[in-house]
Amino acid sequence: MEKALLWLILFTLGWALPDGSEMEQDAMWHLRKVPRVVRERTFHLSSPTFEAEAKMVFPKMCGIECQEELPAPSLPDLEESLSYETVFENGTRTLTRVRVQGLVLEPTQNTSTRGAPARRRRQVYGTDSRFSISDRRFLTNFPFNTAVKLSTGCSGVLVSPTHVLTAAHCVHDGRDYVKGSKRLRVGLLKMRNKGRGKKRRGSKRxxxxxxxxxxxxxxxxxxxxxxxxxxxxxxxxxxxxRPSFQWTRVKNTHIPRGWAAGGSGAAALDYDYALLELKRAHKKKHMELGVSPAIRKLPGGRIHFSGFDQDRADQLVYRFCSVSEESGDLLYQYCDAQPGSTGSGVYLRLQGPDKSWKRKIIAVYSGHQWVDVHGVQKDYNVAVRITPLKFAQICLWIHGEGADCTYG
Known part of the structure; x- marks a missing residue:
């Protein structure tokens, strides 16, 4: 049974696929030119109170069938949503206005996601298909080593030597920063051998x-x-x-204005993502960012992500599933998940132009949502897609103004 499970994980991750298979020939990263997001002006804001409860906000969704009827947002609306707040370790906060360059506005599916009451949660559908990763060979190696845990109880993914991508609601409820986020920490899994950690008698420290x-x-x-x-x-x-966490403090946090709406309105699920900058760089291999392709271009229609589900006591939990529906900004799927896994990086494994195989983050897992579909309430587990504009924004956060974020 254990060997069969190991083989299944290897096959799912692409490590056991035969060369030249039909699936491999179709699984290609198609790089596309993305718009440019440019900083325009930064303002100082009053310090937040850090009093919000660390729980998921349940936005109201108009329904998948009505999204095609929504008008595409205007350029000023997009620039407002992509402007962002930065909260620093000392509790100070800024707002940075941005301009978008090189964007061609086209009619597109969109999502209206404004606040509504919570409903019954059902995040495991039928047979629980999650895998707890405990084998050291997988736990400490790519891609599983890129999964991290936040001190607020969520998950995240390493996207640079000093940056973690996660869900915005893990640190901000749409109006204020959650309790504990002022001293936010990120936990990286580390395997400690027996006897390790004893101080060497002659060490300087x-x-x-x-x-x-x-x-x-x-x-x-x-x-x-x-x-x-x-x-x-x-x-x-x-x-x-046994695995343990090595905790690192967060230097600052970026949240798009589309989520951190403050007093101007409710948070929009389309912008449920945030980037954390660590105080100290790590030495682990990180994930690259990619632009989310359409469902029909997903290999086998599947997505993958790993996180720290609260019902499995700090175990790293991996899952994969097919995407059921999509909108311009969201992926609707039935990947089994529990609280704690929100903020995980959703990734694909595809072949690049140089014929090498790469895994890239194409979405951030947001959590369980109810959607009105043709007048019927249906529940999904939802992920926020990395669109070309979001790719450009996150690239700006990671690499700065002079970075080459032209293709994603």
């Missing part, structure tokens, strides 16, 4: 601590980190090869 010369703040931070690792591992310290 150990000598400083023995002599009482270590900075007091450094000692306090290390003590807090040790308590967090113990708590996250359910009382274990990671000995004997």
């Amino acid at each position: 150990s000598r400083r601590e023995a002599n009482g010369d270590a900075p007091r703040e450094d000692l306090k931070e290390r003590a807090r980190a040790g308590r967090r690792r113990t708590s996250s591992a359910g009382g274990q310290r990671g000995a004997g090869g």
Whole structure:
């Protein structure tokens, strides 16, 4: 049974596909030119209160069948939604206005997603098809090593040596930043061998601590980190090869104005994504960003993502499924998931122009939603697509103004 499960994961990830198969020949990344998002002006805002509850906002959705009838947003509307807030580690906040260059407005499917009450949650459909990843060979290697956990209880994905992509609602409820996000931390899974972590007698750091010369703040931070690792591992310290989390503080957080609407309106699900900048760079391999292709261009119609579902006690949980419906900004699917997995990076494995195989993030898992479809309420697990405009915006956040974000 264990070998069969291992083979299934290998096959699903593409590691066991035979060369030259029909699926491989059709699975291609088709790079497209994307518009440019340019910073225009930055304003200082009042500091947030960080009082919101860390729970999912349930926007009201007009229904898949009505989205084609909605007019495409105007350029000023898009620029307003793509303008963004940045909240810094010290609690200060700014708003950056942007301009969009090189955009050709075309009629497109869109989504109207304004606030509505929550409904009954059902995030596992039929037989639970999730896989808990515990084998060290997978857990510490790409692509599973790119999954991270947020101290607010969500998941995220590494998209650069210092950046994590996640869902906006994991840190902001559409009006204010959630409790705990002012001192937000990101946990990277780390395997600790038995006996590892003992101080080497001759190490410089150990000598400083023995002599009482270590900075007091450094000692306090290390003590807090040790308590967090113990708590996250359910009382274990990671000995004997058990996984534990290495926690890193977040330097700043970017959230699109389309989500952080403040007093001007409710959050829009289309913009439920955020980028976190870490205080310290990691050494793990990260995921690249890609523009979300149409369903018909997905290999087998499938998407993949991994996160830390709350019902599985800090285990990394992987799943894959077919996409059922799509709009211009959202993917509707039935990938089994539970709270805690929101913010995970949804990815594909496709072949690039140089014939090499690459996995790229094409959406951010947002969570469970109810949708009115031809007058009938249907529930889906929804992911926010990385459109060309969102690709350009996130690329600007990661690489800065002078970066080449022309193709995605």
